[in-house]
Amino acid sequence: MTATPVESPVDQALDASDARQARDARAGTAGATETTFPVVAVVGAGQLARMTVPPAVGLGARLRVLATDPEESAAQVVPDVQLGSPDDLATLRRLAEGAAALTLDHEQVPTEHLRALEAEGVAVRPGPDALEHAQDKLLLRRRLDAMGVPGPAWAEIRSTDDLRAFGERAGWPLVLKTPRGGYDGKGVLVVGSVDDAAAWLERAAGEPLLAEEAVKFTRELAVMVARSPSGQAAAWPVVETVQVGGVCREVIAPAPDLDDDLAAEATALALRLAGELGVTGVMAVEGFEVPTGGGSSRFLVNELAMRPHNSGHWSIEGSVTSQFEQHLRAVLDLPLGSTAPRARWTVMVNALGGDYPDLFHSHLHVMARDPAVKVHLYGKSVRPGRKIGHVTAWGDDLADVRARAAHAADYITGTVDG
Numbered sequence: 203m204t205a206t207p208v209e210s211p212v213d214q215a216l217d218a219s220d221a222r223q224a225r226d227a228r229a230g231t232a233g234a235t236e237t238t239f240p241v242v243a244v245v246g247a248g249q250l251a252r253m254t255v256p257p258a259v260g261l262g263a264r265l266r267v268l269a270t271d272p273e274e275s276a277a278q279v280v281p282d283v284q285l286g287s288p289d290d291l292a293t294l295r296r297l298a299e300g301a302a303a304l305t306l307d308h309e310q311v312p313t314e315h316l317r318a319l320e321a322e323g324v325a326v327r328p329g330p331d332a333l334e335h336a337q338d339k340l341l342l343r344r345r346l347d348a349m350g351v352p353g354p355a356w357a358e359i360r361s362t363d364d365l366r367a368f369g370e371r372a373g374w375p376l377v378l379k380t381p382r383g384g385y386d387g388k389g390v391l392v393v394g395s396v397d398d399a400a401a402w403l404e405r406a407a408g409e410p411l412l413a414e415e416a417v418k419f420t421r422e423l424a425v426m427v428a429r430s431p432s433g434q435a436a437a438w439p440v441v442e443t444v445q446v447g448g449v450c451r452e453v454i455a456p457a458p459d460l461d462d463d464l465a466a467e468a469t470a471l472a473l474r475l476a477g478e479l480g481v482t483g484v485m486a487v488e489g490f491e492v493p494t495g496g497g498s499s500r501f502l503v504n505e506l507a508m509r510p511h512n513s514g515h516w517s518i519e520g521s522v523t524s525q526f527e528q529h530l531r532a533v534l535d536l537p538l539g540s541t542a543p544r545a546r547w548t549v550m551v552n553a554l555g556g557d558y559p560d561l562f563h564s565h566l567h568v569m570a571r572d573p574a575v576k577v578h579l580y581g582k583s584v585r586p587g588r589k590i591g592h593v594t595a596w597g598d599d600l601a602d603v604r605a606r607a608a609h610a611a612d613y614i615t616g617t618v619d620g
Contacts, residue, residue, distance in 0.1 A: 239262045239263060239264055240262075240263050240264070240301075240302035240303075240534055241263070241264045241265075241266055241282075241300060241301045241302060242258065242263055242264070242265055242266070242301060242302060242303050242304075242305060242530060242533060242534065243265075243266045243267075243268070243297045243298050243301035243303070243304040243305070244265055244266065244267045244268065244276070244304075244305055244306070244307050245268050245288050245294065245297065245304065245305070245306045245307060245308070245311050246267070246268060246269075246276075246288065246306060246307025246308040247267040247268065247269035247270075247274035247275060247276035247277045247280070247283065247307060248274065248275050248276065248307050248308060248580075249275045249276070249580040249582070249589070250276075250307045250308075250509060250510045250526075251265065251267050251275070251276035251280070251307040252275045252276040252278075252279055252280075252580060252581065253510070253515075253518065253526050253578065254276075254510070254526045254529065254530065255276070255279055255280060256526075257524060257526050257527035257530055258530060260527070261527065261530055261531070261534075261536070263302075263530055263534065264282065265280050265282065266280070266282040266283075266284065266297065266301060267280050267282070267283055267284070267307070268284050268285075268286060268288060268293065268294075268297045269283055269284070269285055270285070270286070270287060271285075272285065273581075275580045275581045275582060276307070278581045279581070284296060284297055288310065288311045288312075288315075289312060289315075291312075291315045291318060291319075294311075294315055294316075294319060295319065295322075298319055298324045301324075302325065302534060303325040303326075303327050303533040303534060304319065304324055304325065304326050304327070305326075305327050305328075305483060305509075305529070305533045306328070306333070306508070306509050307509065308509070309333060309336050309337050309507070309508065309509065310337075310383065311333075313330035313333060313334050313337065314330075316329070316330040316333065317330050325431075325533075327431070327482035327483050327532070327533040328480075328481050328482050328483050328485075328508045328509075329480060329482065331479075331480060332479045332480045332481045332482070332508060333508055335479055335506060335508075336505075336506045336507055336508040337382055338381050338382055339379055339381045339382070339412050339505065340358055340381045340410060340412050341381075342505070342506060343356050343412065345479075346503060349475075349478060351471065351475070351503055352500060352501070352502050352503065353502050353503045353504070354377075354414040354415045354417050354490075354502060354504070355371070355372045355414065355415040356412060356413060356414045356415070357371075357372075357412075357413050358410045358411075358412065358413075359378070359403075359410065359411040359412070359413045360406075360408055360409075360410055360411075361403070361408075362396050362399075362400075362403060364413075365378075365393075365396050365399055365403070365413060366396050368413050369395075369396070369413075372413075372415040373415065374393075374394050374395065375392050375393060375394045375416050376392070376393055376413050376414065376415065376416060377390065377391075377392055377393075377413070377414045377415070377416055378390070378391045378392075378393050378399055378402060378411055378412070378413050379391075379411065379412040379413075379414065380411060380412075381410060381411065381412050388448075390448060392416065417490050417492060417502060418492070419490035419491055419492050419502070420490075420491045420492065420493055420499060421442055421444075421457075421490075421491050422442070422443045422444070422445060422488065422489070422490055422491075422504075423440055423441065423442060423443065423457055423460070423468060423488075423489055423490070423491050423501065424440070424441050424443050424453070424486055424487065424488045424489070424511070424513035424514075425437060425438075425440050425441075425468050425469055425471075425472035425486070425487045425489075426438045426441075426472075426484060426485070426486050426487075426511065426513060426514040426517070426525055427469075427472045427473055427476050427484070427485055427487070428476075428483065428484045428485070428525075428528040428529065428531075428532045428538055429473075429476040429477065429481050429482060429483070429485070429532060430482065430531070430532045430535050430536075430538060431482050431532075431535045432535055433477070434537070434538050435473050435476060435477065435538070436523075436528065436538045436539070436540075436541050437469045437472060437473055437541060438455070438514065438517060438521060438525070438541045439455055439456035439457075439465070439541075439543060440456060440457050440460060440465045440468050440469060441453050441454060441455045441456060441457055441513055441516065442454045442457035442458065442460075443488070443513050447587075449552070449554065449587070449589075450512050450513065450552055451551065451552060452549065452550065452551050452552070452604070452607070452608070453512070453513050453515065453516050453549070453550040453551075454547070454548075454549050454600070454604070455516045455517075455520055455543065455547070455548045455549070455550075456543070456547075458600060460491075461498075461499065464491065464499055464500070464501060467500075467501055468487075468489065468501040471487070471501065471503070472485070472487040475487060475503075475506070481508055482532060482533060483508065483509065483529050483532045483533050484508075484509060484510050484511070484514065484525050484528055484529040484532065485506060485507065485508050485509075486506065486507040486511035486513050486514060487503060487506055488503075488504045488505045488506070488507070488513065489501050489502050489503045489504050490502045490504060509529070510525045510526055510529050511525070512552070512589075512592075515550045515578070515592050515594070516548045516549070516550040516594055517541075518576075518578070518594065519544070519548065519576050519594045519596060520543055520544055520545060520548030520550075520594065520596055521540075521541055521542065521543055521544060521548075522539060522540040522541065522542045522543075522544060523538070523539030523540055523541055527539060528541070544596070545596035545597060545598070546596075546597070546598045546600075547596060547597060547598065547599075547600045547603045548594065548595075548596040548603070549594070549595055549596070549600075549603045549604050549607040550592055550593070550594045550607065551592065551593050551594075551607040551608050551610070551611040552589055552591075552592050552611065553577075553579075553589070553590055553591040553592055553593060553611045553614045553615050554586075554587055554588060554589060554590065554615055555582075555584040555585045555586055555587060555588040555589075555590045555615065556584070556586060556615040556616045556617065557586070557616055558584070558614075558615065558616030559583075559584040561579055561584065561590065561591070561614060564613055564614045564616075565577050565579065565614065567613060568593070568610045568613055568614060571610075571613075572595075572606055572609075572610060574595065574596075574597075574606075575593055575594070575595050575606055575607065575610045576593070576594045576595075577591060577592075577593050577610065577614065578591050578592050578593075578594070579591040579614075590614075590615075591614065592611070593607050593610040593611040593614070594607065595607040595610070
């Protein structure tokens with residue numbers, strides 16, 4: 203799905219009444235006003251901020267990142283780095299000073315700080331009212347229910363009695379989640395009984411947990427959408443995500459053999475969520491394809507991420523406009539770009555840290571073996587299970603594309619040696 207043709211501020215600035223001013227500004231004759239490229243302040247300096255650098259260059263924007271360590275992924279490649287904690291309001295104020303917009307590499311930022319910045323005139327994108335639905339899974343579940351959005355059966359859990367009662371209603375096993383802070387399988391536990399959850403309930407000490415039914419799904423799907431402050435919206439093709447041990451292993455774009463009606467349903471739902479939650483920037487809607495009988499399926503929403511997301515990395519090479527460029531366009535309220543795929547199939551495979559730390563020489567081997575494969579390394583030290591990069595391949599033969607991407611990622615991580 204391509205961008206919706208909604209008039210943006212750029213269009214408005216070029217109407218007949220402003221034509222002369224626009225021509226003068228373009229020619230540099232609009233008086234003494236100095237034209238400067240916009241600065242986008244990014245809270246966090248992980249791989250998402252790092253991958254935003256190339257499109258920022260193309261758009262003429264500059265990034266300023268907040269890092270907790272000078273060796274963080276984006277801090278290695280962005281000249282304008284500030285060190286500090288996202289939990290400190292004064293630090294966030296310094297980061298946002300003079301910036302056209304403030305956005306996020308991660309969602310672990312106190313919403314009260316973001317509200318304070320908004321009150322001071324900072325363009326926080328996404329805003330805290332939207333972001334809190336990605337930060338708090340219980341809040342999200344309540345909002346989705348109020349909107350009539352399909353999802354797993356769920357319950358707020360504060361005691362063993364709560365969990366036992368929900369297990370009797372929904373059936374065991376259950377999926378237990380910490381409402382805040384979980385990612386890549388962290389903060390998620392599958393339990394077959396109350397006893398399996400005893401340690402989690404003890405650590406929670408009366409604080410709520412989220413319990414969900416263990417959905418019997420066909421596969422996991424994700425929809426990436428973008429929305430600007432002007433209300434312009436765009437969506438990429440629905441993708442299939444393959445998880446191993448709670449961590450995304452592979453993304454296939456578009457999802458193979460996906461029913462057109464289900465793809466349209468999932469896309470429309472994601473765009474509706476972005477609009478009703480007031481999202482600005484890129485958002486990932488992760489969900490399940492669930493069979494309903496008679497060969498039909500439905501889409502259940504699992505979680506949201508209000509930032510560029512692992513399920514959208516394929517778009518760097520696989521789409522006319524990558525999720526990272528689109529996110530910048532959205533937060534700066536520029537016209538959104540085309541999300542059309544560049545190839546019949548694009549496959550992204552994550553490279554996870556293993557026992558082989560020499561990423562440079564393994565990268566050389568991959569480049570020589572398959573020059574058409576693209577490798578993105580994140581500048582991270584190698585630790586088992588850590589996302590250290592990803593590999594993308596594309597083409598007309600899905601089996602071949604998947605095999606090429608998987609082999610390259612496996613060689614980088616040391617799983618294969620030839």
